[in-house]
Amino acid sequence: MGMNVAQKLISGHLVEGRMVPGEEIGIRVDQTLTQDATGTLVMLELEGMGLERVRTEVSVQYVDHNIIQTDHKNQEDHLFLQSACQRFGLWYSRPGNGVSHPVHMQYFGKPGKSLLGSDSHTPAGGSLGLLAIAAGGIDVALSMAGEPYHLKMPKIWGIKLVGELPDWVSAKDVILEMLRRHSVDGGIGYILEYFGSGLDHLSAMDRHSIGNMGAEMGATSSVFPSDEAVRRFLRAYDREQDWIELSADADAVYDRYEEIDLSELEPLIALPSSPGKVVPVREVAGDKIYQAYIGSSANPGYRDFAVAARMVAGRKVADEVSFDINPTSRESLEELIQTGMLTHLVHAGARLHQAGCNGCIGMGQAPAVGRNSLRTVTRNFPGRSGTREDRVFLCSPETVTASALKGVITDPRSLDFPYPRVESLEKGIVNRQMFTQPLPPEQARRVELLKSSNIVSLPEFDRLPDSLELPILLKVADHISTDEILPAGARVLPFRSNIPRISEFAFEPLDPTYASRAKAIGDHALVGGINYGQGSSREHAALAPRYLGLRLVLAVGFARIHRQNLVNFGVLPATFADPSVYQALEQGDVLSIENIPAQVMQGELTIQVRARRLVFKANLALTPHELEVLLAGGVINWIRTR
Numbered sequence: 001m002g003m004n005v006a007q008k009l010i011s012g013h014l015v016e017g018r019m020v021p022g023e024e025i026g027i028r029v030d031q032t033l034t035q036d037a038t039g040t041l042v043m044l045e046l047e048g049m050g051l052e053r054v055r056t057e058v059s060v061q062y063v064d065h066n067i068i069q070t071d072h073k074n075q076e077d078h079l080f081l082q083s084a085c086q087r088f089g090l091w092y093s094r095p096g097n098g099v100s101h102p103v104h105m106q107y108f109g110k111p112g113k114s115l116l117g118s119d120s121h122t123p124a125g126g127s128l129g130l131l132a133i134a135a136g137g138i139d140v141a142l143s144m145a146g147e148p149y150h151l152k153m154p155k156i157w158g159i160k161l162v163g164e165l166p167d168w169v170s171a172k173d174v175i176l177e178m179l180r181r182h183s184v185d186g187g188i189g190y191i192l193e194y195f196g197s198g199l200d201h202l203s204a205m206d207r208h209s210i211g212n213m214g215a216e217m218g219a220t221s222s223v224f225p226s227d228e229a230v231r232r233f234l235r236a237y238d239r240e241q242d243w244i245e246l247s248a249d250a251d252a253v254y255d256r257y258e259e260i261d262l263s264e265l266e267p268l269i270a271l272p273s274s275p276g277k278v279v280p281v282r283e284v285a286g287d288k289i290y291q292a293y294i295g296s297s298a299n300p301g302y303r304d305f306a307v308a309a310r311m312v313a314g315r316k317v318a319d320e321v322s323f324d325i326n327p328t329s330r331e332s333l334e335e336l337i338q339t340g341m342l343t344h345l346v347h348a349g350a351r352l353h354q355a356g357c358n359g360c361i362g363m364g365q366a367p368a369v370g371r372n373s374l375r376t377v378t379r380n381f382p383g384r385s386g387t388r389e390d391r392v393f394l395c396s397p398e399t400v401t402a403s404a405l406k407g408v409i410t411d412p413r414s415l416d417f418p419y420p421r422v423e424s425l426e427k428g429i430v431n432r433q434m435f436t437q438p439l440p441p442e443q444a445r446r447v448e449l450l451k452s453s454n455i456v457s458l459p460e461f462d463r464l465p466d467s468l469e470l471p472i473l474l475k476v477a478d479h480i481s482t483d484e485i486l487p488a489g490a491r492v493l494p495f496r497s498n499i500p501r502i503s504e505f506a507f508e509p510l511d512p513t514y515a516s517r518a519k520a521i522g523d524h525a526l527v528g529g530i531n532y533g534q535g536s537s538r539e540h541a542a543l544a545p546r547y548l549g550l551r552l553v554l555a556v557g558f559a560r561i562h563r564q565n566l567v568n569f570g571v572l573p574a575t576f577a578d579p580s581v582y583q584a585l586e587q588g589d590v591l592s593i594e595n596i597p598a599q600v601m602q603g604e605l606t607i608q609v610r611a612r613r614l615v616f617k618a619n620l621a622l623t624p625h626e627l628e629v630l631l632a633g634g635v636i637n638w639i640r641t642r
Helices: 005-011 036-049 072-088 100-107 122-128 137-144 171-182 197-201 204-217 228-236 302-312 330-338 341-347 397-406 499-505 514-521 540-547 560-568 596-602 624-632 635-641
Strands: 014-016 024-027 031-035 058-062 091-093 114-117 131-134 149-152 155-162 190-195 221-223 256-261 268-270 278-280 291-295 322-326 372-375 391-395 468-475 524-528 550-555 572-576 590-593 604-609 614-619
Touching (some): 005 131, 005 221, 031 036, 036 058, 036 072, 036 635, 058 072, 058 100, 072 091, 100 122, 100 204, 100 330, 114 137, 122 131, 122 221, 122 228, 131 221, 137 149, 137 560, 155 197, 171 204, 171 268, 171 391, 190 204, 204 221, 204 228, 204 302, 291 397, 302 322, 302 330, 302 341, 302 397, 330 341, 372 397, 468 550, 499 540, 550 590, 596 624, 624 635
Parallel strands (some): 031 058, 031 114, 058 091, 114 131, 190 221, 291 322, 291 372, 372 391, 468 524, 524 550, 550 572
Antiparallel strands (some): 014 024, 024 149, 268 391, 468 590, 590 604, 604 614
């Protein structure tokens, strides 16, 4: 039996375990990617390990999230990150160089390699035919130290693309179609592998858009073959020598199979406030809009901006619409300047912002309360935009731009001019001046880390005790995102290196009293529904509540990365053996658990609700590696025992 691309990539990096779905495996990590919202903790973790130098082939620290400097904190974190890169042997991508995912694709991503990133959209790198997986920062730190990355072997979901996209439909609509079919938890436990003749008409950057938002389905990763489209992309950025051919064997099989006829797709849009609420644009056409936003790692390519530029050339956006353009890399900005496309955008009324994540994570460009904002970004979870009562829609650059011109949500097929098809550039802009290279080892050892008063050492946590009495401090619904557990935005993210301070914002969008109540009570539990912890990979969403005393999360189901982050910081992630118990539990109930280490070893907890005659079971489903980490009270303690 032949192998598919995902299996080839995993087998080429397998160092522990068997490639049997559900069994624990360990894979060698060739490259790592960190960004500034998660990277400061990673660097503190490397320091805590006493690491002399990273042991990967390439590790890159990007500054793309916190680039609005309203006071000293972000700039001081940037100085810390730059000094840590010099100390530990990483590449450093300066503020304004762009979003990590497309920039890494342009300069470092190689077919056949493995990439682990502390950003949930790291799987976008699979567009080049590499194995790109997102994880919590401490897992990335361990990989930098030469440790394998442990995970459960995913199933492989083969998605055959046939046909060719019609006019006014683009790559964003492909992944929105997957979300329309399967929603935000449909990909949990899978790697999505795209193949078929339809790929002949999708560029490497088109594939980036599809792979990027596979994260919104909960997928472990998304992979594509390394074919001529990948070769053309690498050639455009002077890296054709890094290309290798990689495709599925003719007799390859998949654990699950699906087919999408690209020619049958139409413009789609995700309604507020979930990437899974997808409908055809025509169903909501006519609703008034006040913001139209193009950019983010979900639509980062030259084509995504150039098609908008050609659509507005000689025209003007509607008077009441803020038309926001976020170039996603310094290269894409220079390419738009070189080809004259930026002139069309600016002349039509666009507001130009610096290259970075920006409004995608609520770092500027927050919309008006209750007013419709159409965006090409990755997510539209409640309040993620920076406005708590927001109305953010996700759609393609074509739909965003058509709506900006008309002032209402518009199906671009209704426009009275032909579709301006845009091809990828044969020769892209190459600008390596915004990178700082790693120092030679002898120089690196002499570098001192530049720490400000806002950079605080990681808290220490105890091992699992023999017994716990845990009040349920909060009960939440299905599909709670990490943006709701620990929000992003310009008000919160500057404290990303200060766990005591950032913990004050834990669960603020859901219950502003949580942090103060947790400080008063200490050890406690939380109850969640389906897909608890979806969204960002930020480990702060596990670490901050743990700092406040969180010891147990009982959920109907977990998102993969957040569950692993809970384990990494010694929080028990248990699922109900009987999901109906979720309805029976109430905020304020006190849970009693005895003989905890022994029960953890068995993978099942018996929990009694004090003051009520209710005893129930909860499953842990731990791998051998997770078991060791939990018993030690978290990864940092586990490292010390080694």
